[in-house]
Amino acid sequence: MKRSTKIFIIILVVLFILCFIDFRPWFYKKQSEYLNQVDETRKEYKIGSCYNMQEDLCYYIIFIDDNESKWNDEDKSLFIEKKFIPSMNYLTTQSSAYNVTLETNYKVCEKSATYEDAIESEAVEHGAQYDIFTQIASSLGYESPKEMNDSLKKELDVKQVAYLFAVNKEGRSYKLSHTQTAIERKYEFCVFFSQSIGHTDTTCYSTIAHEILHLFGAEDYYDPYGNYPEREKLAKEFYPNDIMFGTVTDVNNVSVGNYTAYSVGWIDVLPQECDVEEWWK
Numbered sequence: 001m002k003r004s005t006k007i008f009i010i011i012l013v014v015l016f017i018l019c020f021i022d023f024r025p026w027f028y029k030k031q032s033e034y035l036n037q038v039d040e041t042r043k044e045y046k047i048g049s050c051y052n053m054q055e056d057l058c059y060y061i062i063f064i065d066d067n068e069s070k071w072n073d074e075d076k077s078l079f080i081e082k083k084f085i086p087s088m089n090y091l092t093t094q095s096s097a098y099n100v101t102l103e104t105n106y107k108v109c110e111k112s113a114t115y116e117d118a119i120e121s122e123a124v125e126h127g128a129q130y131d132i133f134t135q136i137a138s139s140l141g142y143e144s145p146k147e148m149n150d151s152l153k154k155e156l157d158v159k160q161v162a163y164l165f166a167v168n169k170e171g172r173s174y175k176l177s178h179t180q181t182a183i184e185r186k187y188e189f190c191v192f193f194s195q196s197i198g199h200t201d202t203t204c205y206s207t208i209a210h211e212i213l214h215l216f217g218a219e220d221y222y223d224p225y226g227n228y229p230e231r232e233k234l235a236k237e238f239y240p241n242d243i244m245f246g247t248v249t250d251v252n253n254v255s256v257g258n259y260t261a262y263s264v265g266w267i268d269v270l271p272q273e274c275d276v277e278e279w280w281k
C-alpha cells in the first residue's frame with residue numbers, strides 16, 4: 001500500500017472515531033472558565049435564608065404600620081385573599097408544569113409590626129432600607145432578625161421562613177437579598193405594597209409571585225442594573241412572557257420559563273438556550 005493511501009485511511013479512521021466522541025464535557029469546561037465556577041449558572045439559588053421552594057418552608061406574612069400608613073382588618077383580609085393566595089395558586093400551577101410540588105404553607109403574624117419612619121415606596125430610587133427587618137423584629141419583641149428567625153423556625157417547625165412584609169400604601173414591591181458581607185441581610189425578605197404602582201389586582205399578584213421567585217433565586221430579565229444586556233435580548237427571544245421581565249401585565253399572560261425554573265431549582269439542568277456565552281455577558 002502506498003504511503004499516501006495509508007495516511008488517507010488513518011485520517012478516515014480518526015474522523016470516524018471523532019464522530020462518536022462526546023465533546024460536551026469539554027465545552028462545559030470552557031464555559032466554567034468564563035463563569036469561574038459551575039454554581040455561577042444560578043448564583044442566587046440555595047443561599048440565604050430562603051433556599052428551596054419545595055421543602056420545609058413557611059411563608060410568614062407581617063403587616064407593617066409605618067408613619068404614613070396603617071392596616072385595618074378588612075384591608076389585611078383583602079391582601080391575603082386577593083393578592084397573596086392568588087399568587088401562591090399561580091406559582092403552584094406554574095410549578096406543576098415542571099412536575100414540582102411547592103410548599104405553600106403560610107401563617108399571618110397576629111400583631112402588626114411598626115416601622116418608625118416611612119417605608120420608601122421604591123427601593124430602586126431611594127435605596128433599600130436595610131433596617132426594616134431589625135425594626136420589625138424589635139417591634140415584635142425579638143432582639144434581632146437572627147433571634148426572630150431562630151425562634152420562628154422552632155415555633156413553626158420548619159427549616160425556612162420566608163418573610164413577606166406588607167405595607168398598606170402604594171409602592172413598588174421588592175426583595176432584599178442575602179449577601180455574605182452583612183449578616184443582617186442573611187435573612188431575606190420581600191416588601192409588598194397593597195397597591196402596586198401602575199398595577200391592577202391581577203397584575204399586582206404577578207408582582208408578588210415575581211418577588212417570591214426572587215427570594216428563592218430567580219433573576220430579573222429586564223436587567224435593571226445593566227449586568228446582562230445580551231441576556232435580556234436572548235430572554236426576549238426565548239422567554240418573551242416570562243414573569244421575571246417584571247412587566248406590568250395580567251398574570252394570566254406571564255409564565256415561569258425554563259431558566260427561571262432552573263434558577264429556583266424546579267429543574268436541575270441548565271436549559272440549552274442559556275448554555276451560550278451571550279447569556280453570561
Ligand SMILES: [Zn+2]
Nearest residue numbers: 210214220246
Ligand atoms: Zn425583580
